[in-house]
Amino acid sequence: MAGWWTLPILAYHRIGEPKGDHVPTVTPESFERQLACMARQRVTVVSLEALVDSLDEGKPLRGRQAVITFDDGYEETSGVAAALLRRFGFCATVFVTPNEIGLPGFMTWDQVRSVAQDGMAVGSHTLHHAFLPLLSRDKIEHELVESKRIIEQHIGRPVSWLSYPVGGFTPEVQDVARAAGYRAACTTNRGISKRALDLFALRRIKMTELDRHDLSLRAKLSGYYDVFRRLEQPA
Numbered sequence: 727m728a729g730w731w732t733l734p735i736l737a738y739h740r741i742g743e744p745k746g747d748h749v750p751t752v753t754p755e756s757f758e759r760q761l762a763c764m765a766r767q768r769v770t771v772v773s774l775e776a777l778v779d780s781l782d783e784g785k786p787l788r789g790r791q792a793v794i795t796f797d798d799g800y801e802e803t804s805g806v807a808a809a810l811l812r813r814f815g816f817c818a819t820v821f822v823t824p825n826e827i828g829l830p831g832f833m834t835w836d837q838v839r840s841v842a843q844d845g846m847a848v849g850s851h852t853l854h855h856a857f858l859p860l861l862s863r864d865k866i867e868h869e870l871v872e873s874k875r876i877i878e879q880h881i882g883r884p885v886s887w888l889s890y891p892v893g894g895f896t897p898e899v900q901d902v903a904r905a906a907g908y909r910a911a912c913t914t915n916r917g918i919s920k921r922a923l924d925l926f927a928l929r930r931i932k933m934t935e936l937d938r939h940d941l942s943l944r945a946k947l948s949g950y951y952d953v954f955r956r957l958e959q960p961a
């Protein structure tokens with residue numbers, strides 16, 4: 727059972743039919759199968775807040791748990807994805823980009839508000855989906871501070887979570903994120919990190935259409951994310 731000490735953060739983008747573009751897409755059928763597998767495995771889906779609270783308190787969550795996240799705020803997040811999550815009683819976090827909200831294919835502010843009222847946490851994915859490592863400190867600040875402010879204004883609640891577009895961050899980006907008032911930030915890096923747990927570089931597991939079978943999903947849920955084992959057994 728040691729594998730279940732880990733707590734995977736699953737990263738989805740669009741849930742829907744493939745559109746032939748480069749957006750990582752999982753069909754509703756596969757998404758439903760993945761949620762059903764988690765339910766069958768008695769995985770408790772917890773919020774990013776519950777995870778970060780537990781880490782802040784130095785009491786990592788135990789047992790079979792996972793966090794579900796969506797990047798980019800595609801319009802299907804508020805439709806088919808939200809409906810399936812509701813059916814399974816699972817919570818999630820969606821990272822939105824204010825400059826893309828309301829564009830074709832993305833949620834509108836009304837839809838963002840409605841998923842927030844539905845219990846989904848809304849985080850920032852920067853103002854312009856910016857690749858932060860290439861920006862000056864002023865521009866990084868603008869991307870992180872303004873996106874947070876605008877989302878908070880629209881949903882009427884604090885925004886504590888950040889997802890770096892394309893997973894791009896540097897120590898300077900992390901400093902700015904901390905100073906801007908975020909509590910944690912997600913990246914996209916997979917694999918085993920040599921570094922200690924870093925709340926501003928939470929690694930996630932990219933979910934794909936290929937994760938159709940219980941075995942592949944179980945491997946993802948148990949294997950990659952080794953932070954908690956590291957906390958247990960400091961090297």
Ligand SMILES: [Zn+2]
Nearest residue numbers: 797798891892
């Ligand atoms: Zn993105």
